Amino acid sequence: MKHRMRQISFIIAAGLMVVLMTRQPATAAEAGEPEGGTKENSAQPSAQELARQLNNPVSNIWSLTFQYNHSLLKGDPADGTEEQDLLNFQPALPLHMTENWNLIVRPVFPFIFKHPVLTPRIDPNTDEIYADFEDESGFGDISLIALLSPAKLNSRFLWGIGPTFIFPTASKDELGQEQWQAGPSAVGLWMGKDWILGVFPQQWWSFAGNSDRKSTNFTNIQYFIWRMLPGEWQIGMSPNITMNWKAEKDDNRFTVPVGLGVGKLVKLGKLPVKIQLQGQFSVIHPDDYGQRWNFQLQVTPVIPNLIPGVWFK
Numbered sequence: 001m002k003h004r005m006r007q008i009s010f011i012i013a014a015g016l017m018v019v020l021m022t023r024q025p026a027t028a029a030e031a032g033e034p035e036g037g038t039k040e041n042s043a044q045p046s047a048q049e050l051a052r053q054l055n056n057p058v059s060n061i062w063s064l065t066f067q068y069n070h071s072l073l074k075g076d077p078a079d080g081t082e083e084q085d086l087l088n089f090q091p092a093l094p095l096h097m098t099e100n101w102n103l104i105v106r107p108v109f110p111f112i113f114k115h116p117v118l119t120p121r122i123d124p125n126t127d128e129i130y131a132d133f134e135d136e137s138g139f140g141d142i143s144l145i146a147l148l149s150p151a152k153l154n155s156r157f158l159w160g161i162g163p164t165f166i167f168p169t170a171s172k173d174e175l176g177q178e179q180w181q182a183g184p185s186a187v188g189l190w191m192g193k194d195w196i197l198g199v200f201p202q203q204w205w206s207f208a209g210n211s212d213r214k215s216t217n218f219t220n221i222q223y224f225i226w227r228m229l230p231g232e233w234q235i236g237m238s239p240n241i242t243m244n245w246k247a248e249k250d251d252n253r254f255t256v257p258v259g260l261g262v263g264k265l266v267k268l269g270k271l272p273v274k275i276q277l278q279g280q281f282s283v284i285h286p287d288d289y290g291q292r293w294n295f296q297l298q299v300t301p302v303i304p305n306l307i308p309g310v311w312f313k
Helices: 002-021 049-054
Strands: 063-074 081-096 101-122 130-140 143-149 157-167 179-191 194-209 217-229 233-239 240-245 255-268 271-286 290-301
Touching: 049 217, 049 255, 049 271, 143 179, 157 194, 255 290
Parallel strands: none
Antiparallel strands: 063 081, 063 290, 081 101, 101 130, 101 143, 143 157, 157 179, 179 194, 194 217, 217 233, 217 240, 233 255, 240 255, 255 271, 271 290
8 A cells, every 4th residue: 555655646746747847937037158067157047058057967056956766676586576766865066166176066865765675584384485575764875976077168078077985874784785885986978059968977896894795896877868948848868877796697787777858947936946757767687686667756956056156266
């Protein structure tokens, strides 16, 4: 019953988002479109430019992203499909370190409502041990990205580079890896007037943690392809390719999704909010157990810059 209620809640929320997306577009003061994604501009950006910049991981716009994921997971020994419900809270906090460089801080706080965990059980009739799934919920491992990016660029190609971390903050052992992890991250994107193309790789290796848990070697590569449309609409996709290099079998290492999504910038009162719906299917996925389908609802309010000015002049 709870599972069905979660599905109904997701459908209702998605329906409400579609209604909001059909409202009048957000209005803003007219301004010239900047050439670079992190270029300072004293004028208020236009609504269309704001919609474009919210696809830019190294933008100088402060925002709060709430990303709800409903994933369909399948694999042995389950005969049917298991499901996962996850809410990621992802603030984007650009800091103007110098006149020439920005530091974009992007933490991710995962709230897990349902996560199936493979659990050994004993058959009361035969006393045989078998494996089945048991749902767990709680808080997951926090990740943090810090990207150093040029503050002023005259080209349409934008980039950033910096470290990425995963901290063992999960409220239950089953919801995290119990490992301190770190590695490099980078982003490169081309921001045309109508098309936005980019790639955002991250790599983590464990360097400390629970010695009873496996060490980690994990890669996440987000790629995004968006076509900007009139009225602050956009269509495209932004899936995450994952590679678990510590998987015991090669067939369980890779997850490669493709998808299709639609987004729009609206205005709730005076607050600009980007709303995005996306569906993804993994054309390559682990044979034993992994993600097949993902349905994603993302809401991103734009907030004022809470730390204005340059830190080091």
